[in-house]
Amino acid sequence: MFFSIIIPLYNRPQEIDELLNTLTQQTYMQFEVLVIEDGSVNDAKAIVDKYTNLLDVKYFLKPNEGQGFARNYGFERAKGDYFVIFDSDCLIPKDYLEIVRDYLFEHKLDAYGGPDAAHQSFTPVQKAISYAMTSPFTTGGIRGNKKHVGQFHPRSFNMGVSREAWEKVGGFILTRLGEDIEYSIRIHENGFKIGLIPEAKVFHKRRTSFSQFYKQLHFFGRARINIYKHFPSELKLVHFFPAIFTCGVIFTILINIIYWPLAFVCNFLMLVYFMLIFFHSWQVNKSLKVAFLSIIAAFIQLFAYGLGFMQDLFKRVVLKQR
Template identity: 45%
Template sequence: MSTRPRFSIIVPVYNRPTEVDDLVESLLAQTDRDFELVICEDGSTDPCKAIIDNAVEFRGLNAKYFYKENEGRSIARNYAMERAEGDYFIFFDSDCVIPPDYFATLKRELDSNPLDCFGGPDSAHESFSTTQKAINYAMTSFLTTGGIRGGKVSMEKFTPRTFNMGFSRKVYETVGGFREMFSEDIDMSTRIRQAGFTIGLIRPAYVYHKRRVDFKKFFRQVHVFGMSRITLHLLYPGSMKAVHTLPALAVVIGVALVLLGIFVSPWWLLPLGIYLLAIFISALVLTRSLVIALKAVPASVIQITGYGTGFIKAYVSKILLGRGRDINEEIMMRKGK
């Protein structure tokens, strides 16, 4: 007789069999296996079904695999949740690798301090490339993001993200599933908080997150993040905090300093030089790698300028000019990959 698992791991997948293979290997290595894995393949042309079938048949993984037409990652997550059996839903991205004590840690933390919704930080595994580690620094450093993704020091109340997020079945039954939009995890966390549920950071329950493998893809990703912050502001007036505007402000100040440095005096470039030096030193201390520290500088510039320009673009278009669809229509129409 099967026992209902405490945790259901929900993972939407789109053409990522190699990543899923790494994720599955890390789940098979868990010291506590009180979970099921629910994979929803979102119309992939390069599916991962063989990997899941092999892990289930020959290695004892408790997993379910579903394939559906491509509609977006949020719809895929909702499809998986409808078919999950656990008391809690745990969300990972397909490019995550899970430390072996993750679920033992999560169980211990929830038993001692129950939460309706929770999340944990992400880090870079030693096997990741130097570029991936530099991007991880840019996304997690206080100097670049204000520590809002689970850092020890943060400028904003912690908001769980779907690379490492969980909530109870009761939350799902009350709030419903994810909306198909960019930054859908922030939207979900906001709805959960507004419904009166408890939300917290479980710092020891971290994951290794591969993120983007090159700077061009990284820029596109953070540019969309910046644009989606305006969507969230329109959905939830008053939700925008000072930390969300800082990258846009940094872009404006940075451009002004560069222009002044070119046309007035090179001394105007000094503040930029000091800031970039601080990033380099911070990354060097944290990673103990000269190569990663050197790459962390352009990665941080990309993180700030990508987010900042996306924010400015959406602010001008949607707020100043009032262009685009009605916000609720936009949420229903937008597709994610």
């Protein structure tokens, strides 16, 4: 099996350097790498050129259109039997492709996704963000969990698509705002089999600060409404949880001002919830600092997602704005 690894890139030369370095250590080397520079001002050509003797790597520079269409550009130029998509802020374990190859030979999948985890080199903030995005106590727990809700939808930071599926379904029709989920739904609707490969994890850096993380999750909340506009049946009860949490936080703040006896109950429930996050993160990460930061990360994740979700729910569904 020959893989084509496709990496869209926008003004992140340092990230692609680290990612390509991990690919040189793969235990299965039947692959090519296509780096698609999507109109960057700070391009990474010089960095990619360093790896031409170590990898079968090709560098392309195109006008900026967004990550979805940058991946399409790579699909059209790829030679592989299977296209593997990574975000540029990922580090790839050395046995990743070997795991994927073995799994696909045993279980026929036309598209797959894998989970993400925190690398030991990540900062405490990055580890806390990774925990928030994968914890069973937040909505992130459904992203790489075997017990996911409904049909599994791969996420584009760690996603694979067979050439056969791409030739029938085509590429991304959205360039952002939930483009990976929309693509996954179309693949499924065309009769192709999609599944999770639990062991095919990547180390996903995500964002390096809480302010960047807030912007990203606010964007994710808006993206869920964008998916709903294309596929109404894909809006599940679990997707409302961050909005309910956000409303609960606002209600708790107001009730503390207006009627303290009722506020005691709200404050207690909030305390119990965050203590569960604290002790679970402590158990997972073996760090009190990361456990404390995980409370902040979980709060940002739910609150920012909830605000973005409610913002576009009101604008695009209630007011029917485009």
